[in-house]
Amino acid sequence: MSALLEVRGVTKHFPIGGMLSGRQVRAVEDANFSVGDSGAEIFTIIGESGSGKTTLARMILGLERPTSGEILFGGQPVTHPSRRERLAFMAKVQPVFQNPFEAFNPLKRVERYLAATARRFLGLRDRAAIDKAVDESLHKVGLSLAEVRGRFPHELSGGQLQRAAIARALIPGPSLLIADEPVSMVDASLRMAIVNLLRNLRDNFGVTVIYITHDLATAYYISDRLVIMQRGLIVEMGPARPILDDPVHPYSKLLKSSVLAVDAIGSDLAIDPQLLAAGNADAGSTAVPLQPGPDGRLVRAVAI
């Protein structure tokens, strides 16, 4: 079985400064991985702001073209598609954005956005058929059309609205969801509702999810595999739990040590300065290859 999504040697550079300055930011450098090789999974991309995780997601969605390298979805390149190919691709790969209050138009009723998606991707024209498609999809996220109908975005809680946003993404029956920080704007008490929902989508509906986050605790909770990115470079990737239990790369170690422990109440908040220096050191370059580890992980070696 071939992989659902393959990212091959993808690099993205953004020019900065004036047109002639020639300076560039390397947002993503030589990313190689494949997602969904053996059935649905939750694939997590971890990184701080500026690590290139959102740029990577935008390239997978086809919103940004890689400087070099290629991205294949179901064996087909996602870059330079025709209009019809683009529409077919969008039906299979759907995004979920960070802030549901910004994703929905505050002046339009929530179901209108869902109905528009049903019309566009499913080609439905008949009112009853649209309602049925929308309702089915809302049921997958634990809502129903009756609850949502006639409501404006501000009348739903953040958690409900984010679930409605996921329901919207599910309407065309995608095989891949790209969720960019879907819980960072949601209250802590509602966060787990969203995270449990992503898990449920994988287990019961066979949807593969690319979960982008900086929160290691929820990543541990739901991911099957993950990559850790530092300044555009993948520094460690592989099975999620072994990596988070025992990170090898200094940056991964630093991230793990920064997670606030809930059980050690009143503990010392200081970060080991040695760890900080090692973790913040240059991520290295693509000249240093990723080395395979014993449990199937890949780690970029660092010059010591």
Add this chain to the structure above:
Amino acid sequence: MADILTVEALKAYYLMNMFGVQREVRAVDDITLSIGRNEVYGIAGESSSGKTSFIKVLAAAIRPPLRVIEGSATYHFKSGDIDVARATPQQIEEIRWKSLSYIMQGSMSVLNPLRKVGRIFEDFAARPLGLSGSAFRQRIVGHLERLKLSPHVLESYAHELSGGMRQRVTIGLATVCSPEFVIADEPTTALDVVVQKDVLGLIKSLQRDMGSSIIFVTHDMSVHANIADRVGIIYAGRLVEEAPTRALFTAPRHPYTAHLVASLPRIGDTRQRPTLEGRPPNLASPPSGCRFHPRCPLAIDKCRTDVPPLETIAPGRRTACWRWRDVEPLTGPVPVAEEIGA
């Protein structure tokens, strides 16, 4: 321990009169609490629970339509007692920044983008400190050193600093006059994990050095676990539970707290986490009785009609629940059927 802040039966409502229709939103409804000197008091609650309105009253930023209906919030500063709910603007001017200061959330929008950091320090702190020229500069540089910032930041604009440095500058502004009481409103929410831990450590060590009290507001329980001495949980405008941090996390006595603690994901633990169904109540028309009852797994008929009082159940522990004796820490695995509340 002498208290620095006493809040008594505080009610602050938003009163609106739109086209002849009276509308009141009971954002802060009968909150009583006290905060000791040298204490970090955490306030937890979801958005629209009224925690920001409560903070507005404490910060003496009471502007219509928010109005204090009843009760008081009295600070016991060295310079004398002051009830911010009734103080005159002149009195508030006296204490602001010098005794009572505020660390704000969005460090990008707090700092004036057109002024260098040094200038911003002058704007805020020159008058309360009563210093000028080189004495002032020396004091600022000394303070920045404590924050692990080099004096060069004084010559920078806000956009030239990283997110963590900006947040440190904001903390520096709030603490440069060694205030007795600091209000910290989600100061670490927008920060990356590594920076977040660093900034929390900084706030904690500054607090120890200066002996200030801090009221620390965030919805992230893992932050409270690491910084607060005591935590108060606000739900729908009411204080529903208050306890020392360790007790709150190990033996919650309110079903809402129990849920908050149980839903925290931890590394090394993949057990299914429970999901709290329903939505926070609309404060313009809150449910009758206990405001948590529509979402509460323990609700009985009494909860639907009678408001549970905030009672002291042990020294230093208060809870507002009719069934607090039956609240169990939710730790065991939860059936998958509850996952999305199908």
